[in-house]
């Protein structure tokens with residue numbers, strides 16, 4: 104093709120794109136004035152601005168069953184200064200701002216309940232600092248968990264918090280995420296040292312003080328704790344400083360099946376009581392084992408099972424596995440298979456991390472409704488067994504998987520798309536499970552957050568006084584209710 108023809112084609116494409124953008128703009132952004140659009144575009148530049156329908160749809164949904172709620176406009180800021188200017192602009196125009204990390208959330212957190220501006224944070228993707236002496240890394244919100252770990256692998260350090268999905272680290276901070284390694288290394292709550300946050304009015308603050316990298320601090324109110332788990336309703340995270348750990352010299356992994364849920368959970372409890380520093384302690388019920396076998400081509404027993412992992416020196420991981428094996432035997436276990444072979448281990452954990460997709464494959468085309476209760480260990484077996492009973496009485500399919508070392512488990516209800524009756528039934532069971540967990544001295548969400556689906560349960564968990572304090576905090580930081588409105592609490 105001649106250069107002229109290529110130029111002509113590219114001009115045509117650009118004109119079409121501009122025209123389409125213009126049409127979309129007229130169709131969708133009744134809330135957003137031309138003046139605001141122009142100003143927003145001038146803050147981030149033409150290439151970091153879109154109102155295309157495809158982008159709007161993509162940004163209104165995460166990996167949950169929640170109905171997509173597209174924003175009017177998507178901006179891709181490239182600096183904290185730009186985020187601050189966007190916040191000032193949105194405050195002047197009283198337009199909602201919704202931060203978007205990688206969209207792997209499970210509670211509909213990125214949905215634009217009142218339209219507005221989504222800030223896609225993926226283009227702020229620098230790893231700002233890594234200190235192997237002081238064991239921390241400072242990252243911008245576009246950096247994902249696996250990118251950080253690939254970047255620092257040669258230093259012998261890693262960031263262990265692992266929700267399975269390759270989520271943005273800042274998204275993990277604001278959802279207070281955890282996953283399979285939390286039993287040993289804690290959740291995001293225990294692993295954030297400092298954060299840079301842009302507030303609704305455009306102010307930029309550091310939650311532990313301007314340049315603090317200390318492992319602990321008693322200085323003033325715990326602002327870091329306030330923003331961990333805020334789900335974008337109190338501010339926009341523009342950087343996070345996280346704790347790093349040494350990569351363990353040796354790792355062993357194990358699988359073991361049990362005749363009952365009680366035997367499996369008793370083993371989990373006793374492993375922890377025995378002081379074994381287990382790194383992963385995961386439960387899968389019979390239905391989930393069968394789903395994982397099918398999806399990942401495995402042939403494990405299809406009964407209640409534990410997947411375990413141990414970190415330490417080569418002697419220590421052997422010792423830990425053998426001790427756990429003894430405990431499992433005392434609880435009527437089947438064969439306890441353990442290995443240090445990297446390939447076998449990664450096959451096992453890949454199957455575990457694919458549990459969501461294995462569940463979905465049981466009913467092709469289905470949506471999933473996922474619960475996330477967390478209770479003290481002594482109440483865990485009863486809550487799991489009661490939940491399984493409720494699932495079987497309902498006639499629903501809902502494989503169960505859980506980070507049982509932390510008392511946390513998920514029921515993954517499979518939903519036929521468009522079946523509103525079934526959705527209603529599942530929602531009722533999920534609400535009942537949340538209440539069951541609260542009455543068993545636990546919480547309605549251990550790690551996925553509140554988003555749009557658990558607002559009522561959080562109200563019940565805290566009671567009027569607790570919620571009223573949360574509302575006051577929200578009002579102090581976001582008086583116009585424009586920071587990710589309609590999530591976590593209602594005003």
Ligand SMILES: Cc1cc2c(cc1C)N(C[C@H](O)[C@H](O)[C@H](O)COP(=O)(O)OP(=O)(O)OC[C@H]1O[C@@H](n3cnc4c(N)ncnc43)[C@H](O)[C@@H]1O)c1[nH]c(=O)[nH]c(=O)c1N2
Pocket residue numbers: 165166201202203204205206207208209211212213224244265266267268270271272273274275276277278279280281282283334335336338339340341456459460550551587590
């Ligand atoms: C297969 C699979 C498996 C799992 C999970 C997901 C999937 C798909 N998850 C859930 C998910 O990975 C977790 O909630 C992540 O922390 C979400 O991070 P994203 O970057 O994707 O946030 P996403 O973009 O989905 O946003 C989530 C919320 O955070 C807000 N937000 C995002 N970035 C922000 C920023 N920079 N500033 C302010 N607010 C921001 C958003 O507005 C929204 O409210 C999970 N979780 C878990 O804890 N344990 C687990 O075991 C799993 N397992």
Ligand SMILES: O=C(O)C(=O)Cc1ccccc1
Pocket residue numbers: 267282455456458459460462473504513514515
């Ligand atoms: O894998 C996990 O631990 C999750 O939190 C996601 C999930 C939830 C329910 C079934 C499968 C995966």
Ligand SMILES: [Mn+2]
Pocket residue numbers: 282506513550
């Ligand atoms: Mn989980």
